[in-house]
Each structure stands twice: as C-alpha cells, then as structure tokens.
Amino acid sequence: MADLAAIRAAGFTRVEDVLRVTLKELGARLPSYQRLAGFAIADSRLPRTRLGKLRRFLLADLYDRALAMRSAPTPSEISDRDRALLQSPKAQAVWRLVTERYASDRLSLDADLELDLGIDSLEWITLSLELQRSLGLRLDDAETAGLATVRDLLRYADKAQTETAAPAPAGPTAGPDGTRWLEPTGAVTRLFTLLLYLLNRLIVRTFFRLRVSGLEALPNQGPLVVVANHCSDLDPLVVAAALPWKTARRIYWGGDAGRLFRRTWLRPFFRAAHVFPVDGRLPALSLSLAGEVLGRGDVLIWFPEEWRSPTGELQRFQPGLGRIIAATSAPALPAFIEGTFAALPRHRRWPRPAKVSLRFGNLIERRALPGGTGDEADPKQITEGLRAAMVKLAPGGAGD
Numbered sequence: 001m002a003d004l005a006a007i008r009a010a011g012f013t014r015v016e017d018v019l020r021v022t023l024k025e026l027g028a029r030l031p032s033y034q035r036l037a038g039f040a041i042a043d044s045r046l047p048r049t050r051l052g053k054l055r056r057f058l059l060a061d062l063y064d065r066a067l068a069m070r071s072a073p074t075p076s077e078i079s080d081r082d083r084a085l086l087q088s089p090k091a092q093a094v095w096r097l098v099t100e101r102y103a104s105d106r107l108s109l110d111a112d113l114e115l116d117l118g119i120d121s122l123e124w125i126t127l128s129l130e131l132q133r134s135l136g137l138r139l140d141d142a143e144t145a146g147l148a149t150v151r152d153l154l155r156y157a158d159k160a161q162t163e164t165a166a167p168a169p170a171g172p173t174a175g176p177d178g179t180r181w182l183e184p185t186g187a188v189t190r191l192f193t194l195l196l197y198l199l200n201r202l203i204v205r206t207f208f209r210l211r212v213s214g215l216e217a218l219p220n221q222g223p224l225v226v227v228a229n230h231c232s233d234l235d236p237l238v239v240a241a242a243l244p245w246k247t248a249r250r251i252y253w254g255g256d257a258g259r260l261f262r263r264t265w266l267r268p269f270f271r272a273a274h275v276f277p278v279d280g281r282l283p284a285l286s287l288s289l290a291g292e293v294l295g296r297g298d299v300l301i302w303f304p305e306e307w308r309s310p311t312g313e314l315q316r317f318q319p320g321l322g323r324i325i326a327a328t329s330a331p332a333l334p335a336f337i338e339g340t341f342a343a344l345p346r347h348r349r350w351p352r353p354a355k356v357s358l359r360f361g362n363l364i365e366r367r368a369l370p371g372g373t374g375d376e377a378d379p380k381q382i383t384e385g386l387r388a389a390m391v392k393l394a395p396g397g398a399g400d
Contacts, residue, residue, distance in 0.1 A: 025310035025346055082109060082151070091154040093135050098150060101130070109151040117150075125284050125323070131157070181276035182252070182292055192272040197240065197248050204241035207353060208234070208343060212242045214360030220246075223294040223330040227321065227386055229394075230303035231312050232340035234351060239301055239335065240273075242358045251299040254278035254290060287323055294328040304383065312341035314394055317387045322379030325366050325386075332369075332386055334361035336393035361393050 023036055040063050047055040047062070085091050099107065102117040113119045119127060128139040137160050147153050185193070204210050218224075228239055240248055255261065255270060257277035270276075276293075278286040293300045302324070304317035325332060339356030364386070366372040371381025 021307045021310050021315075029347075078109075085151070085154055085158060088154075088158045090135070090137065090160070091158045094131065094137070094154055094157040095150075097130065097134065098153070101127070107150070109149065109154070111150045112148060113150065113153065125287070128284065179289070179292070181271065182289065185271065189272050192268075193249065193274075194245075196269070196272055197245060200237050201241045204234075204237055204356070208238070208339070208351075208356045210238060210241055211355070211357040212360075213357070215242070215244075217333060217360050217363050218243070218247060219331070219333075219363065221297070223297050223328065224299045225294065225321070225325060225330050225332045226251075226299060226301045226335055227332050227390065228301065228303055228335040229309070229314055229337055229390060230305045230307070231309045231337065232344045232346075233308070234340040234344050234356070235303065235308075235337050236301070238337055238340060238356055238358055242335075247299060251301055252276060252293040253301050254286065254303075283320065287320060287327075290324050291328055294324070294330045300324070300330070304386070308346050309341065310346055312345070314387075314390060317383045317390075319380050319383045321386060322371075322377075322381070322383035325369070325372070325382050326377035326379045329366045331366070332364045334364070334386065334389045334393055335359070336361070336390060338395065359393050361389055364389060 019039060019041065023039060027036060047058045049055060086095065098117075102119075107117070111117060124139075131137040131139060137157055139156070139160065147156055226239065228235060236253060240251070243251065252274040253276070255275040255277060257279040260270070260275070261267065261277045276289050278289075290300055290302070302321055304321040305315040306318050307315065309315050324330070336359045337356065338358075339354050342352075343354035343356060344351040366377065366382070369382045369385035371378030371385070
C-alpha cells in the first residue's frame with residue numbers, strides 16, 4: 001500500500017508516476033530476472049497472519065483486483081457530520097456532478113480523487129471549469145492541491161465562494177507570483193543571459209561533442225513549442241546549446257518549482273535563463289504561464305514526460321502539452337535528445353564525457369495533429385499525436 005500522504009507531502013501529484021519511475025530506476029540496477037514486470041496500487045494493506053507473515057495465497061487475487069480497479073474502497077460509516085454535509089445545497093450539487101462525471105463502483109465519500117476517480121492535474125482544470133460554469137463555484141489551485149478524497153472536495157465546495165458572473169475566458173493570464181518570472185529583464189540581466197548562453201554552448205559542444213541535425217525546420221519567428229524527451233538534467237543545456245542565439249534569447253522554460261526554486265541562490269540564474277516555476281499542484285497557473293509565453297510570440301521548451309526517464313526510454317507524455325497547444329494553436333517542433341542518459345542518468349550526481357546529439361523533426365501545426373482541428377480540440381489526442389511523432393525520431397523509430 002502506497003503512503004499517499006508522504007507522496008503528496010513531497011509535492012507530487014501523480015502517485016502512479018512516482019511509483020512507476022522509482023521502480024524502474026531501482027530495477028535498472030538489478031538483473032533482468034529480478035525486475036518487476038508490473039505493479040498495481042492497492043488501497044488496503046497486504047494481508048498478513050497474526051504473526052505478521054504475508055498470506056501469499058491471497059496476493060494473486062489482490063493484485064488482479066487492484067490492477068483491474070475492481071477493489072472498491074470500503075466506505076466508512078456515514079457520520080452525522082457527513083449527513084449534514086450531504087444536505088448542503090452546494091455539496092449536493094457537487095456530488096451530483098461528480099456522480100455523473102465519474103460514474104464508478106468506487107465512488108464514495110472515501111474515494112481517492114486520483115487513484116479511484118483518475119483526476120490528475122489536467123482533469124483538475126477541466127473539473128474546475130465545469131464547477132465554475134455550471135455551479136458558479138471557483139476552485140483555487142493552491143487550496144485544492146491538498147484535497148485527497150471526495151469528502152474533502154465536498155467540504156471545500158461547501159465553503160467556497162459562489163460567483164454569479166460568467167467565468168473568465170481561458171487565456172494567457174497568471175497571478176503575480178508567476179508573471180514576475182516573465183517580465184522583461186534589464187540590460188545587466190540580458191548581458192548575463194548572453195554570457196550564460198555562450199558558456200553553455202562552449203561546454204556542451206566540446207565536453208559532450210554535441211551534434212545537431214534538422215535545425216532547418218526551426219522557424220525564424222512566431223510562437224513555437226519545442227517538444228523534447230527528458231532523460232537527464234543535461235537535456236535543457238543540450239537544447240539551449242543547439243539553438244542559435246536569435247532563437248535562444250526568446251526561449252522560456254518550465255522548471256520544477258519544488259525541485260529547483262527552493263534554492264534561492266539559483267533564482268538569478270533562472271531569471272537570466274528565462275525559467276519559470278511549474279508546480280503540478282497548481283496546473284492552471286503553470287499552463288497559463290506557458291500560454292503567456294506563446295501569446296507574446298516567444299518560444300516555449302516543454303518536456304512532456306516531466307520526469308527524467310529512469311531507463312533512457314521514451315515515457316508517456318502528460319496531457320498538459322496538448323492543452324497548451326489546444327489553447328494557443330502554436331505549432332510544435334519535436335526534438336529527440338540522445339546520449340544525455342549515458343552522461344548523467346538520474347542516479348548520478350556528476351556527468352561523465354559522452355557524445356550527445358539532438359535531432360529536430362518536422363514542424364507540426366495543430367490542425368495536422370489528431371484531435372487538433374475545430375474549436376473543441378482534444379488535448380489528450382494532441383498529446384498522443386506528438387508522442388507518435390517523437391517515437392519516429394527515436395533510434396529505430398520505436399519507443400517503449
């Protein structure tokens with residue numbers, strides 16, 4: 001049974017991804033016959049005897065039920081507080097919406113919003129917009145990040161403010177904590193940006209012998225999303241070194257807020273390098289910052305896997321990429337990086353010399369992607385279409 005509280009306290013929002021990446025990273029150090037073929041998340045503790053030994057004969061059935069998501073959570077006794085909550089008009093309205101949207105035999109007040117109902121960061125945005133549109137309830141990213149169960153959501157909705165005005169249209173807006181990272185820089189910072197660019201280019205092209213191909217597909221102007229695979233902390237440095245200065249000075253990056261921006265002494269470097277914080281617990285803010293970059297006609301570098309690959313293989317793409325392109329109609333340019341996993345994998349602290357390369361694919365307009373046509377573009381289909389394009393750039397034209 002996963003310690004959901006500890007995972008969320010560490011700032012992670014997708015429990016399954018935390019386990020998948022961790023298990024793959026550990027498995028890469030083991031002989032092939034000792035690696036796990038798969039895993040399932042159970043919402044109950046493993047069955048044990050009174051002496052604490054595992055009841056192994058029950059594990060196969062527990063695994064099958066957890067894998068098929070048939071092991072519905074056992075609801076707790078309805079308390080007087082729960083009855084009063086369900087009689088609240090706002091809580092009742094939210095319960096009806098959740099029941100219609102996530103019809104499942106796992107639905108109860110105790111159901112986990114992520115594991116039982118599958119509400120990830122992208123779905124939180126969709127759910128928030130639906131609650132605001134149909135019920136006038138405005139959910140705050142910072143507060144909803146701590147919600148774990150349906151009961152938590154109902155309690156939050158019961159106290160949330162109700163708006164009578166029509167919801168604001170989706171667009172490239174962001175609060176003051178985010179937009180300050182996108183504000184124009186002064187002359188001193190711009191000079192620092194140029195020096196960082198030249199130093200990084202020198203190091204990457206000499207120490208790692210960078211080879212770049214397909215650069216002719218890079219447009220000279222206009223908004224652009226460069227979509228790159230993510231195997232190592234070296235990946236941003238490689239992309240930056242591959243781009244000419246006229247493009248590099250317009251690029252912006254999303255950096256993990258919890259992992260990078262806690263180090264306050266690094267923030268001047270991030271400011272000069274045009275890195276803005278991305279927090280999985282605040283998806284609407286992160287996506288709005290990305291939208292603002294593209295709305296200004298700049299270049300956004302996006303690693304849709306979000307996690308550094310534990311094996312070097314291409315992972316699944318998170319659907320936030322599709323939402324960005326659906327909202328902005330910016331073209332995408334796939335870029336596949338090779339060699340950085342050998343130079344600096346997740347478990348190493350310092351890089352070692354290795355040849356690295358970056359291949360740009362063809363520029364892809366939104367309308368050329370699955371689900372990318374019409375006013376109601378499908379973010380998930382767009383994301384899968386871009387992953388398919390990335391697979392073609394991988395060695396052998398195949399991913400995992």
